[in-house]
Amino acid sequence: MLDLEVVPERSLGNEQWEFALGMPFSQAISILQKHCRIIKNVQVLYSEQTPLSHDLILNLTQDGIKLLFDATNQRLKVIEVYDLSKVKLKYCGVHFNSQAIAPTIEQIDQSFGATHPGVYNAAEQLFHLNFRGLSFSFQLDSWNEAPKYEPNFALGLASLQIPHGAMVKRMHIYTGNNLQETRAPAMPLACFLGNIYAECVDVLRDKAGPLGLKLRLLTAGGGLGVMADAKVKSLERTIFFGDSCQDVLGALGSPHKVFYKSEDKMKIHSPSPHKQVPSKCNDYFFNYFTLGVDILFDSTTHLVKKFVLHTNYPGHYNFNIYHRCDFKIPLVIKRDGADSQTEDCILTTYSKWDQIQELLGHPMEKPVVLHRSSSANNTNPFGSTFCFGLQRMIFEVMQNNHIASVTLYGAPRTAGPARPESSGSSH
Numbered sequence: 001m002l003d004l005e006v007v008p009e010r011s012l013g014n015e016q017w018e019f020a021l022g023m024p025f026s027q028a029i030s031i032l033q034k035h036c037r038i039i040k041n042v043q044v045l046y047s048e049q050t051p052l053s054h055d056l057i058l059n060l061t062q063d064g065i066k067l068l069f070d071a072t073n074q075r076l077k078v079i080e081v082y083d084l085s086k087v088k089l090k091y092c093g094v095h096f097n098s099q100a101i102a103p104t105i106e107q108i109d110q111s112f113g114a115t116h117p118g119v120y121n122a123a124e125q126l127f128h129l130n131f132r133g134l135s136f137s138f139q140l141d142s143w144n145e146a147p148k149y150e151p152n153f154a155l156g157l158a159s160l161q162i163p164h165g166a167m168v169k170r171m172h173i174y175t176g177n178n179l180q181e182t183r184a185p186a187m188p189l190a191c192f193l194g195n196i197y198a199e200c201v202d203v204l205r206d207k208a209g210p211l212g213l214k215l216r217l218l219t220a221g222g223g224l225g226v227m228a229d230a231k232v233k234s235l236e237r238t239i240f241f242g243d244s245c246q247d248v249l250g251a252l253g254s255p256h257k258v259f260y261k262s263e264d265k266m267k268i269h270s271p272s273p274h275k276q277v278p279s280k281c282n283d284y285f286f287n288y289f290t291l292g293v294d295i296l297f298d299s300t301t302h303l304v305k306k307f308v309l310h311t312n313y314p315g316h317y318n319f320n321i322y323h324r325c326d327f328k329i330p331l332v333i334k335r336d337g338a339d340s341q342t343e344d345c346i347l348t349t350y351s352k353w354d355q356i357q358e359l360l361g362h363p364m365e366k367p368v369v370l371h372r373s374s375s376a377n378n379t380n381p382f383g384s385t386f387c388f389g390l391q392r393m394i395f396e397v398m399q400n401n402h403i404a405s406v407t408l409y410g411a412p413r414t415a416g417p418a419r420p421e422s423s424g425s426s427h
Helices: 025-034 105-112 245-252 265-269 353-360
Strands: 002-007 011-013 018-020 042-045 056-060 065-069 076-081 087-091 094-097 118-121 126-131 134-139 157-160 168-173 197-205 210-220 232-240 257-260 284-288 293-297 304-310 327-330 333-335 338-340 346-348 368-370 385-390 393-397 403-409
Touching (some): 025 056, 025 065, 105 126, 105 134, 210 403, 232 245, 353 385
Parallel strands (some): 002 087, 197 327
Antiparallel strands (some): 011 018, 042 056, 056 065, 065 076, 087 094, 118 157, 134 168, 197 210, 293 304, 304 403, 327 346, 333 338, 368 385, 385 393, 393 403
8 A cells, every 4th residue: 555745735755755746747656657567557538539638647556646737738636536535645754544543534634633613515425624735525424414514605505514524535636726726837846857948839831831940948957956946947949950969969958869760661652663662771860758759860971851740749649758748839820822921821730630720721643541550560549630731740640530640841842642751659
């Protein structure tokens, strides 16, 4: 049984690990993977058709804990303990819930110094006792008769003394005073771990197509010293097609991985007569997983050739390899034969494919169907994606109409049907 420390408005954890509010989804997953012998039977819950309308949830079924992540920024928003019999809990080093200590209203009063009355919700038949960043829900049906109370205001809520012996049914840790209105906080310093993260990525372009990326980066710490003194710093960096390896390393630092393309499976679609001739050297990617960006370099010139931006939607083959790239791509809309660029025509990570087609028009060619699998015997449980090429961009579209990735090309050249590059992440 897990023995965890509750820190209101901040975290739930022990000396080995901590689920901290604001933590990225992938870091919570890496904690679970590292401690998989202790924390078992974890479910990932999300909406397949409308992934932005519901929280992304990690359900630790064996431990009675749910981690609720904001569907948009994929950071930890709420920690819910929904079965207190499966876990030991302490506050300031003293247990208030264990096999020997029942989490009654008296125990919560003693541990947390509860002086204000609870709020009763008739629809849920629960009392809620709220502190800043922490709330306890007490079950009504553990008493013989319903409490007699006079509602002070509408919606069936009333303030009253919670009956003696009432047991905690659920506990929530969040930021602010209101669980219903809480948001995921900014990423805590402890979660940076020496990485840089992209706050947002703007695609720079002219009338013909993309020119490069402007990245707003966040970093914490740097150099030696006490982490407590560190602050989150914001930097802006710009990289263009045709930039050298050194330019990119100077702007973004070392990539998490360098991936050399071993084969190009789409050569068969190329009109070139030499398509079956193997090249002597291979193009290579810089994979920046915490930015959600891959950069492809030409093997002979060592200059930037393509960018791949990843949206990290659940239900995609590469989910949880990249952090979500929060990008904005201004679109050039052709109307009445003239190019007119308007401010409101901006494509984002959250745009859907049918909206994009309405703005850009339907692609001329049929999509290339992309079916990823890591080996010949391995199946992809998430199904195929479809790739469409428009204005020097390739959109990889999932079956729920969301964009899985956008590949941006440099100067025009003859090419076959559209397909995002395999960037070494399909392991």
